[in-house]
Amino acid sequence: MDRLSLNNNDKKVRDWLANEAKALGCSVTVDQMGNMFIVRKGQAAKETNFAPVMMGSHLDTQPTGGRYDGILGVMAGLEVLRTLHEANFETKGPVGLVNWTNEEGARFPLVTVASSVWAGLTPLDTAWDCTEITAPAPDSDGPQTMKQELQRIGYLGDMEASYKAIPIAAHFELHIEQGPILEREGRKIGVVTGSQACHWFEIEVRGRDSHAGTTPMEARMDALLASAKMITAANAIAKAEQGLVTTGRFRALPGSVNTIAHTVQFTLDIRHVRDDVVASMVEQCRIKFAAIAKEDAELGVKVQWTTLAENTAVHFDKDCIQAIESAVDETCKREVPGAWKHMTSGATHDSCNVSRRCPTAMIFTPTKDGLSHTPVEYCKPEDCILGAQVLLGAVLRYDAARKDLV
Amino acid sequence: MDRLSLNNNDKKVRDWLANEAKALGCSVTVDQMGNMFIVRKGQAAKETNFAPVMMGSHLDTQPTGGRYDGILGVMAGLEVLRTLHEANFETKGPVGLVNWTNEEGARFPLVTVASSVWAGLTPLDTAWDCTEITAPAPDSDGPQTMKQELQRIGYLGDMEASYKAIPIAAHFELHIEQGPILEREGRKIGVVTGSQACHWFEIEVRGRDSHAGTTPMEARMDALLASAKMITAANAIAKAEQGLVTTGRFRALPGSVNTIAHTVQFTLDIRHVRDDVVASMVEQCRIKFAAIAKEDAELGVKVQWTTLAENTAVHFDKDCIQAIESAVDETCKREVPGAWKHMTSGATHDSCNVSRRCPTAMIFTPTKDGLSHTPVEYCKPEDCILGAQVLLGAVLRYDAARKDLV
Incomplete structure (x- = not known):
């Protein structure tokens, strides 16, 4: 996969995602950083705009990236929304999906910059002015800034990229581990309690x-x-x-x-x-x-x-972690004990930024040979399914336990 | 000193050296590699061309070289010839001085290549075709070969560059140590028994x-x-x-x-x-x-x-070493014991090639802080004088002991 942030392929997959979301009756909001917030209403949200429980990850990749890093989290989130839609399941509060812009920092050299702007950690102009470091498109007139490219592909939204303008009740991110631990220990799921x-x-x-x-x-x-x-x-x-x-x-x-x-x-x-x-x-x-x-x-x-x-180290939210533990316990109840373990993320993720502003936790799936950022990156279909299942379970549990929806 | 081999400054110093030698009544022979063989006749040589006892080193330097590496050996050799001339001293056999071309390998990246050709270790064409790796002169049409530059500065001689065409009876090289040992041990002379x-x-x-x-x-x-x-x-x-x-x-x-x-x-x-x-x-x-x-x-x-x-390691000639030991013993007799020591050369010198074809040994002088190939390279005047004195003594002793001059 070679889908550098905000290039034509990124536009294509964004358009596809927005259409899929709308087909499920979800709203799609794009902020000034091109972050896409997809929301499915819940019972409580019929009258008021409560903050949604979000699943989030990213669709951009490294220039010689794989098909799972980031993508798994967005696809699984979409599948959760599709499942809720097809089951006609009504959550208590709104539930949604975020596609964070330029997580990789491969094209615009600021890693997880769009979630950082949303979290108020990076000024908008710093992100907007960031110039691409990979080879410019043949038809462009030299290296472009993030803002230029957001505009060009039609994803420079009106909404302020801010946790204040677009609040999130909780954030769950499913991601491949990108390391060898789960595979080596024969486990299926990592419940991620924070980041190094x-x-x-x-x-x-x-x-x-x-x-x-x-x-x-x-x-x-x-x-x-x-x-x-x-x-x-x-x-x-x-x-x-x-x-x-x-x-x-x-x-x-x-x-x-x-x-x-x-x-x-x-x-x-x-x-x-x-x-x-x-x-x-x-x-x-x-x-x-x-x-x-x-x-x-x-x-x-x-x-x-x-x-x-x-x-500094990031410590994820206790309630989010519990929701995942409970989900994985149920999902893996037919599995041998030790099917999952607590882990700390070695890499940086958008969830690290998001966790500064709302309850957050992550779910890891095994990664073949621990290899990521390479075309051979691989997570077995059954492990992807298990991860998506745990994501669904965690979101539903967290939603069911919400006490802020009055 | 920035006198890259065969550049205009090298031509200047070569011309100067040839004139000085001729003023002392010496002959000057240039071979196909630009090696300059300066010879002062001895008693035995009045009728026949016996091989001379040679002192030899080089006048080229690194681009940011010092004023001693190589130069000391040639200047001391010239001073020995001058001393013999002024004292009207008649040696048994001929005595002379070699200025070996491109010892440093800084401009043409083959270290000690001209003595290597002379010794039959490197083919002439390999040396001739060697192209400069330092910046070409502004008025040249791109990088030049050794042969082109020998021709340009007028030092492409007719004589075959070979120990057969230009035999040497023995070769003595005075050189700065380029290391810190003599200075640290408070010694004045290193009698070099070989090369690592x-x-x-x-x-x-x-x-x-x-x-x-x-x-x-x-x-x-x-x-x-x-x-x-x-x-x-x-x-x-x-x-x-x-x-x-x-x-x-x-x-x-x-x-x-x-x-x-x-x-x-x-x-x-x-x-x-x-x-x-x-x-x-x-x-x-x-x-x-x-x-x-x-x-x-x-x-x-x-x-x-x-x-x-x-x-492989080089082992210098026993007789040459003894001639130096005897000379240094006499020269240093006013010094404290331990004024000299046996040493092995850490660096490669023309003498390593020459030693494959004739008896050879080297004399080291102290080097301030052991630093060489830098403008701060330094050997005290009194140490230079001592080295030249030992060189003279060694050459005279070796000459006096010659039994091949019949």
Whole structure:
């Protein structure tokens, strides 16, 4: 799947979704960020505009994306609405579906930006002015902004993109896990209780370039060796804390076979479920890196940390989580015990933004080999069905328990 | 100093050197590689063309080079000839000076190529066809070959560049150490007994790219982490064997902060005085890298080795070394004991090629902070003088002991 946000394919699937929703008697509201709010009325909503219980995810993909990331959540939400419609089932309050714009950040490099604007976390203009970083369409006159593309495909809505203008009573997101845990443990459903804290750093290590043949090991200030030791040490810290540390970018200068590197820049992506543990891992890395810069006679390198991003942990809503637990218990009652488990999301999702403004929780389905953002991304049909079933059950339970519909 | 081989500045200094040599009554022969052979006749050579005892080094530099690397050896050699001339001293056999072309390999990327052609180790055409990799001169029509540039500056000689056509009786090279050992130990002279073995490899580590947030540590195939561990391990092996291991180039793909690297390529420069120890270090690295690729649950990476270069150790000539030892003993007799030491060259020099065809040895002088290939490269005037004095003494001793001049 190659459906970059707001391109012609995105317009096509949006138009299709809107038509499907209208065919089910739902209203479709588009806000200034192109977020599509599809709502099916409930009993209580006949007279008044109560906030709906929403299912939400996204239809945009990475340039070489799969067919499940985001898409599963929207399709399952539509199937829930279709099921309610066909069963002529009347929920207490309104129930609906959101298609959040540009979740991937692949075309416009702001991940989950439209839900962030809705949640009041990112200013509208910042999002609107964001310019595409992927190749512009052949018929366009150069790179376009989000606002230009929203306008071009007819999805620049009038409604303010805001939780105040478009309130949501609760938000449920079904998503593939994008990791190997459920598959490896033979489980069917992850009840997602929150999202990891995630800090990004760029580390610059400065040593001294010198001749690889004439400089004894103990007379070196080898920025690359120091960096290798730091990455190895950070990995050990991650393991001890049961967190995650990743170095994905690494640049060594001057980059000659027989010259000791004078400068290395590498990134650290540090994650853990708990903010205090991330803080502790960062602190341990700082201490360890400083020690590595001194421990060996050959090292006297300088280490400089630059923070690239700091996202605190997200904790989903207890009632939403309970609604999912109850639904999955019923759905899986024929399954062996342990068919589901509590999980923390490793990746960022629109639900992380949405959860700042309304009760939220997520449901994960197994992902073959844990692979996502690739054409081989796969979730078995029976697992997709199970996920959709749990989504339906959670929404109905949450709706039935609503006390705000008076 | 920025005197790239065969550029206009190189022509200038060559012309100057030839004039200085002729003013001392020396002959100047230029071969097909632009190597300049300056010869002062000895007693025995009045009738016959005996091979001369040569002093040799190079006048080309790195683009941001210093004023000593190579230059010291040529200037000291000229000073020796001048001293002999002014003292009206008659050596037994002829004594001379070689300026080897393109030692640095900075402009034409073949290090010590002209002495290699002379020694019959590199074909003439390979050298001639070598194209410059530094920026071509503004008035040139694109990158030039060595042959074109030899012709342009008037140093494409007629004489075959060969140890057969231009035999050398013995070769002495005075050079800055380019390392910190003499300075750190407070010594004045290094008597160089040979050159390290040096093997170059490119290591490719292939893992699997996956999401930094959703992939548990134990489910990763992190090519970058594996590489960091390998570099750290190779360093430990080098220390244990008192050899040298350097990684100067490192490339990680795809190079995204929150994506685990699927591929890393890095270089290994492995050196030791002894060929068998280099072989052992390589073997230890192979075993250790293979173990790292398996040792942790998260690693199942593939490791591939490509050999880039394999230079065996060079052992200089016993008689040449003795001539230097004797000269340095006399020169330093006013110095404290320990004013000199035996050393092995970490870097490659023209003498390594020359030593394959005639008795050879080298003399090192201290280098401030061990720094070379940089404008701050420095050797104290008194250390330069001492080096030149030892060079003179070694040449005279070797000449006096010659038994081939009948």
